[in-house]
Amino acid sequence: MKSLDKEHLRGNLDKIIWNIEQARITVSEHHIVQLVAIGKYTEVENIATLYELGQRAFGENQVQQLKDRMQTLEELPLQWHMIGSLQKNKINNLIDLHPVLMQSLDSLDLAIELNKKLLAKESKMNCLLQINAANESSKSGFSSDESYDMYQRINETCPNINLKGIMTIGAHSEDTSLIQKSFESTYTIYEKLQKEGASICSMGMSADYELAIKCGSNLVRIGSLLFK
Numbered sequence: 001m002k003s004l005d006k007e008h009l010r011g012n013l014d015k016i017i018w019n020i021e022q023a024r025i026t027v028s029e030h031h032i033v034q035l036v037a038i039g040k041y042t043e044v045e046n047i048a049t050l051y052e053l054g055q056r057a058f059g060e061n062q063v064q065q066l067k068d069r070m071q072t073l074e075e076l077p078l079q080w081h082m083i084g085s086l087q088k089n090k091i092n093n094l095i096d097l098h099p100v101l102m103q104s105l106d107s108l109d110l111a112i113e114l115n116k117k118l119l120a121k122e123s124k125m126n127c128l129l130q131i132n133a134a135n136e137s138s139k140s141g142f143s144s145d146e147s148y149d150m151y152q153r154i155n156e157t158c159p160n161i162n163l164k165g166i167m168t169i170g171a172h173s174e175d176t177s178l179i180q181k182s183f184e185s186t187y188t189i190y191e192k193l194q195k196e197g198a199s200i201c202s203m204g205m206s207a208d209y210e211l212a213i214k215c216g217s218n219l220v221r222i223g224s225l226l227f228k
């Protein structure tokens with residue numbers, strides 16, 4: 001890993017923002033998409049540089065890394081997202097970090113445990129339900145079939161969790177039509193959940209963010225393309 005030149009990072013960021021713009025206007029003039037920069041493959045210096053270029057939202061997939069970086073960059077007004085599997089023994093650490101959004105609520109067990117610990121700390125957390133849309137054994141998350149019911153159930157039984165929407169990782173495939181299918185089925189669930197207050201549909205990474213936006217995503221999580 002290395003520190004990247006500011007002009008180099010500006011080029012990467014501009015290109016991605018341009019592509020997001022092209023994709024979002026195919027959906028609607030009014031369709032807004034948030035870019036969350038995923039820093040897990042890069043050095044903390046590059047996150048600071050991206051901040052200078054105007055980026056505010058960043059994500060990490062490990063609690064410890066999130067904590068280190070929040071501390072290192074605490075002077076900067078950044079919004080931090082947690083995007084990785086949360087181990088039960090890290091829940092208290094995450095609560096103390098107050099991430100703006102925890103995107104990877106991937107089981108009912110975790111929701112119950114998280115709610116319990118939030119309650120004890122008199123705290124709340126904004127979360128997304130993670131959906132394993134392509135039913136891949138390598139990925140965690142709720143199956144498409146159970147997602148709607150689980151969303152309602154967590155809403156009703158976990159008052160310290162504020163569910164804001166859903167997150168998915170596109171199907172791991174070379175076949176674009178399979179990836180598209182996983183985004184479309186996730187979006188269908190999101191549409192139903194809008195009546196339950198869902199407002200965030202987090203889909204799309206470096207390899208598939210334009211496709212995800214065309215399928216309705218309003219939050220993309222981009223790492224390797226941004227910091228290459």
Ligand SMILES: *Cc1c(COP(=O)(O)O)cnc(C)c1O
Pocket residue numbers: 038040061083084169205206207221222223224225
């Ligand atoms: C690593 C990661 C990303 C970013 O992946 P890239 O392909 O590098 O853009 C997005 N979402 C999640 C959940 C991740 O773990």
